[in-house]
Amino acid sequence: TKHTSCLESCVSSETGIPVSDCDILLYSLIEWKTESKVVKTEPSLTSDLSYKAGRSFFGGEKWVSAYFVLEDGLLYQYKTKNATKPDHCYIIEEEISSVERGVTSADFSVILRTGSRINLRASDDDNAKSWIEAIASFIQSYSSTAEYPVNCSLVIATKRLFICHEDHSTGFCRCLSHVQLSEVTHVEMNYETHFCCVYFKQCSPMQKPSSSKACNWQLQFPSAQHCEQFENTMKDCCYSISFNRLTTS
Incomplete structure (x- = not known):
């Protein structure tokens, strides 16, 4: 589809891998809790x-x-x-x-x-x-250091995790951050709140814009089904990642 082609082009531009080899294994809308404060002008x-x-x-x-x-x-x-x-x-x-x-x-x-x-x-x-x-x-x-949820999309492809910004009115897609799956150590998930935290081996500026101390991604999925799809895809791609399910009680 046109949407898939757009995502594949985005992945290709970030990795240098040919578009034909950029198979999208998972796509999900998420909220990314980040120090990047995205505000809107109304009207634009x-x-x-x-x-x-x-x-x-x-x-x-x-x-x-x-x-x-x-x-x-x-x-x-x-x-x-x-x-x-x-x-x-x-x-x-x-x-x-x-x-x-x-x-x-x-x-x-x-x-x-x-x-x-x-x-x-x-x-x-x-x-x-x-x-x-x-x-x-x-x-x-953007001078504030408080954390804000950013609406974006999560993509798994070419043994990497990508967080992308999409403009659905134009079809434009841009990668905000990405990390190799081999850099992920473990994942904590709460299926009740649909919250997920992805931890990395070491802190890296590539893992969150405008922060040199980011050692994890805090993600909010739309539903428990999306959480399960993410967990299953991650397990299929990388057996070394451990998953810990959390509860609200």
Whole structure:
């Protein structure tokens, strides 16, 4: 199906394994308890913006029009408003460090953590101000270290566990974190509350965004049936993982 193909492409891009070898063994919607605070703008901020794309043939600045969407802590760039898939998707918490005003009141720049910048131009001063304030608000909201549940999906494929963010309106899928099954030591599950905690051999930055001390994933499944499917798939993939069932009493 189209959804499966999207997941396989996401797994392939993270692992370098050909799409044809990325068999999806398990897919489940989950809540991931993480320090990543994902908040929403209501309504989402959308508009046509121009981005600076180097120099033109005659040496002047080259500006290209595109359609931008800001929602759920993500900044999307589409070719046009009617495009079904984004050309770029930036996770604000992980990839964007700040936003700055430009030379003119309609210009502003999004500064990436890599040091590069995306130079943007709005239609007018008010539109630029709205974008600057909205992006800055997202950046500021991530300064808290409290834990928040994030709606995402759990995927088992290519002997790895993946936590992905999906935009079902566009079909866009992006991996938020992944870990080798061989790094999992044991799993605690509560079938009554549908809660699960996956423990790793060692703490790693790859195992939770924005945290160098993450030694486990805390997951909330929709039902006991999803818990059972996860446990059975994990056992089939890796016999060395031990499971401990918890009770609320």
